[in-house]
Amino acid sequence: MLMSLLAYLALAIFLAGFAWKIFQYARSPAPLLIPTTPAPLTKIGVAWRLFTEVAFFNSLFKGNKWTWLFGYAFHAALVLVLLRHVRYFADMPHWFAEVQIFGVIAGIVMVGALGMLLIRRFWVARTRYISSPADYLMLMLLLAIGGTGLLMKFAFRPDIVSIKEAMVGWVTLRGFQTPGDVLFAVHFALVLVLLAIFPFSKLMHLGGLFFSPSRNQTDTPREHRHVNPWAAP
Amino acid sequence: MANHDVPEVKEDIETPELHEGATAHLAIFPAQEKHMVPLGFPGARVENWQQAGVDKLKDLLEKYRSLQVYLDICVKCGSCTDKCHYFLGTGDPNNMPVQRAELMRSVYRRYFTPSGKFFPQLVNARDFDEETLKKWVTYFHQCSQCRRCSVFCPYGIDTAEITMAAREIMDAIGVGHKYSQEIIGKVHTIGNNLGIPKPALNGTLRFMEDEILDATGQEVRLPVDVKGAEVLMVAPSADFFSAPHVESLMGYAKVFHAAGVSYSFSSIASEAANFGMFIGSYEQKRKIASRIAEQARELGVKRIVVGECGHAWRVAYSFWNTLVGPFDTLDPRYPVPQHICEFTNDLYKRGGLTFDKETNDDKVVTFHDSCNVARASRMGDTPGGQFTIPRDLIRATCNHYADMDADTIHEKTFCCGGGGGLLTDELMDLRIKGMLPRVTALKQVMKHDKVNFLALICAICKAQFSKVLPYYDIPMDTVGGVHQLVNNAIVLGKNKGVV
Ligand code: SF4
Ligand code: SF4
Numbered sequence: 001m002l003m004s005l006l007a008y009l010a011l012a013i014f015l016a017g018f019a020w021k022i023f024q025y026a027r028s029p030a031p032l033l034i035p036t037t038p039a040p041l042t043k044i045g046v047a048w049r050l051f052t053e054v055a056f057f058n059s060l061f062k063g064n065k066w067t068w069l070f071g072y073a074f075h076a077a078l079v080l081v082l083l084r085h086v087r088y089f090a091d092m093p094h095w096f097a098e099v100q101i102f103g104v105i106a107g108i109v110m111v112g113a114l115g116m117l118l119i120r121r122f123w124v125a126r127t128r129y130i131s132s133p134a135d136y137l138m139l140m141l142l143l144a145i146g147g148t149g150l151l152m153k154f155a156f157r158p159d160i161v162s163i164k165e166a167m168v169g170w171v172t173l174r175g176f177q178t179p180g181d182v183l184f185a186v187h188f189a190l191v192l193v194l195l196a197i198f199p200f201s202k203l204m205h206l207g208g209l210f211f212s213p214s215r216n217q218t219d220t221p222r223e224h225r226h227v228n229p230w231a232a233p
Numbered sequence: 234m235a236n237h238d239v240p241e242v243k244e245d246i247e248t249p250e251l252h253e254g255a256t257a258h259l260a261i262f263p264a265q266e267k268h269m270v271p272l273g274f275p276g277a278r279v280e281n282w283q284q285a286g287v288d289k290l291k292d293l294l295e296k297y298r299s300l301q302v303y304l305d306i307c308v309k310c311g312s313c314t315d316k317c318h319y320f321l322g323t324g325d326p327n328n329m330p331v332q333r334a335e336l337m338r339s340v341y342r343r344y345f346t347p348s349g350k351f352f353p354q355l356v357n358a359r360d361f362d363e364e365t366l367k368k369w370v371t372y373f374h375q376c377s378q379c380r381r382c383s384v385f386c387p388y389g390i391d392t393a394e395i396t397m398a399a400r401e402i403m404d405a406i407g408v409g410h411k412y413s414q415e416i417i418g419k420v421h422t423i424g425n426n427l428g429i430p431k432p433a434l435n436g437t438l439r440f441m442e443d444e445i446l447d448a449t450g451q452e453v454r455l456p457v458d459v460k461g462a463e464v465l466m467v468a469p470s471a472d473f474f475s476a477p478h479v480e481s482l483m484g485y486a487k488v489f490h491a492a493g494v495s496y497s498f499s500s501i502a503s504e505a506a507n508f509g510m511f512i513g514s515y516e517q518k519r520k521i522a523s524r525i526a527e528q529a530r531e532l533g534v535k536r537i538v539v540g541e542c543g544h545a546w547r548v549a550y551s552f553w554n555t556l557v558g559p560f561d562t563l564d565p566r567y568p569v570p571q572h573i574c575e576f577t578n579d580l581y582k583r584g585g586l587t588f589d590k591e592t593n594d595d596k597v598v599t600f601h602d603s604c605n606v607a608r609a610s611r612m613g614d615t616p617g618g619q620f621t622i623p624r625d626l627i628r629a630t631c632n633h634y635a636d637m638d639a640d641t642i643h644e645k646t647f648c649c650g651g652g653g654g655l656l657t658d659e660l661m662d663l664r665i666k667g668m669l670p671r672v673t674a675l676k677q678v679m680k681h682d683k684v685n686f687l688a689l690i691c692a693i694c695k696a697q698f699s700k701v702l703p704y705y706d707i708p709m710d711t712v713g714g715v716h717q718l719v720n721n722a723i724v725l726g727k728n729k730g731v732v
């Protein structure tokens with residue numbers, strides 16, 4: 001009962017908070033054109049620039065190869081892991097079970113990459129200097145989520161049927177009985193924590209990137225007059 | 234030369250160890266009442282400065298998407314930590330871009346985020362107190378707003394935007410930097426940064442006409458306030474008086490002469506620089522830019538051409554149209570504004586100019602991409618024209634050219650160390666150290682390619698390099714403008730009438 005209440009609370013905070021932040025970014029004005037040049041001249045060009053940032057972490061690659069490697073491995077693996085989890089929330093076609101193996105491998109890669117990111121953060125004097133407790137806790141939280149997930153896969157298998165029933169109940173807002181498995185409860189609770197802090201943390205880079213003026217503007221100040229919405233007429 | 238601690242130049246650019254507080258002692262000269270009040274800022278630190286500062290931050294968060302997004306989404310990946318020339322030169326951790334931004338981000342968290350309100354220790358949130366302000370004053374005047382960090386950030390976080398906002402907040406509570414405020418005052422009262430009044434401007438231009446006449450036998454004119462001229466030429470005021478800047482100015486004049494394009498300087502808009510950008514003030518940027526728009530209308534010109542000045546080109550290219558546009562009295566066939574390199578290169582390509590490259594045969598040239606031109610503007614029709622056009626022009630005027638290391642040119646170029654309102658004597662130590670990465674790359678090509686001339690298109694770069702290079706045992710006359718090369722190579726009396 002308590003778990004399901006918290007689960008709805010976390011989900012609500014996540015959805016409302018995320019929506020609020022996106023609304024805030026979208027609403028805030030961009031008075032001047034400040035793309036980091038060379039920048040695209042067309043909207044399509046901008047879409048491509050953002051795509052390369054999202055799909056390949058282009059700028060990070062230019063900046064630091066190790067961080068790129070670990071960061072990219074983590075994010076790519078996370079996507080696969082999340083996809084794999086879809087089957088706990090909805091009925092999936094038969095082939096989905098066949099490709100689960102990729103998700104499982106990704107889970108291992110994800111935890112490994114997180115570990116390397118943590119070590120790097122601590123190891124390199126510069127990143128150690130810029131890190132606050134929250135930066136370490138965030139990595140540890142993700143590691144704990146990944147770790148409990150892997151444990152359930154490889155060591156202490158919980159009852160998937162009851163878990164799936166609960167998760168479907170959760171996301172369809174019909175309420176659910178918390179499955180009795182302890183490992184699952186920990187895994188799930190940590191995910192709820194992650195959801196609840198998401199909109200108020202640096203995890204908002206997920207949405208924020210698309211609003212970064214240095215990346216999402218065309219370089220066309222001479223061709224089209226850009227109007228500052230708050231300038232005195 | 235005064236005694237300064239000059240860092241050792243290694244074979245390659247190296248990331249230094251962290252030296253806590255290495256440049257904490259560098260203090261700016263504070264602006265006084267007489268500098269602040271005329272610009273609409275409080276004359277001294279206001280009584281309730283903490284609250285006033287936080288209020289101003291709130292105001293800016295609502296006005297600038299860049300600030301709101303950049304303060305939120307940094308993941309502390311560290312990609313930017315070794316990219317700032319001031320960090321590479323000093324090792325001061327507060328000169329790592331992310332850590333510089335953290336000075337503001339920690340205040341933002343404290344007052345504007347739930348985590349900072351309830352768990353300040355956990356997320357490193359700080360009150361806007363005396364100690365924080367002191368760090369702001371120090372380290373937000375150790376950023377030249379060069380945007381190099383933004384190139385390598387996965388989200389394009391541009392610390393320059395944060396520095397601008399910080400300076401704007403400080404001005405709002407009466408804590409200003411004398412250098413920039415004083416110069417902006419001169420622009421408003423006299424018309425240019427150097428404070429050159431019209432008679433002196435006229436005098437120096439007539440003197441230059443005589444010089445050119447003596448040297449070439451050609452009557453090349455440098456006219457002021459001529460109504461009906463085709464082009465309004467807006468140069469940084471250093472071009473009128475400083476060495477090596479004047480050589481470029483003579484280059485511009487000869488280009489107009491050779492091509493038969495009528496032009497004029499303006500005694501009122503006798504300054505391309507716009508220090509409104511350095512202090513982050515939209516209103517000052519607009520006011521300073523509006524002099525030029527008004528003069529263009531007043532003189533009835535058809536085009537505006539901007540001289541060799543990096544940040545001025547950013548403001549002119551990227552911001553003018555927004556600040557003081559549209560320029561609907563000008564000829565729509567030309568972009569507004571045009572960079573002098575675009576103008577000259579275009580004329581040359583269409584056969585309107587003749588260059589004798591051999592006049593520059595004593596030189597092996599390399600080109601320093603100025604940060605504001607490289608990362609905040611464009612030349613020509615295609616992205617990256619800001620890299621190719623000046624180089625094309627150099628190659629058209631010289632036989633010997635070599636680029637510096639690929640990691641130090643184009644969008645990855647290093648700042649000269651004196652941009653962003655830091656070209657002031659009290660920051661000499663920082664200016665010397667901030668030049669280290671650029672000097673390292675320069676020394677490489679001096680050694681391997683026998684480079685002996687550093688071509689520039691920025692008035693601040695020219696002043697900074699000619700003053701600081703001697704500390705690194707490189708003679709100051711190694712430095713000059715791209716149009717200085719044009720000035721040497723251009724053959725007068727050959728072409729006429731190509732517009
Ligand atoms: S804008 Fe330039 S000077 Fe400022 S922090 Fe970034 S790299 Fe350093
Ligand atoms: S590169 Fe960007 S995200 Fe990474 S630490 Fe620097 S500012 Fe933050």
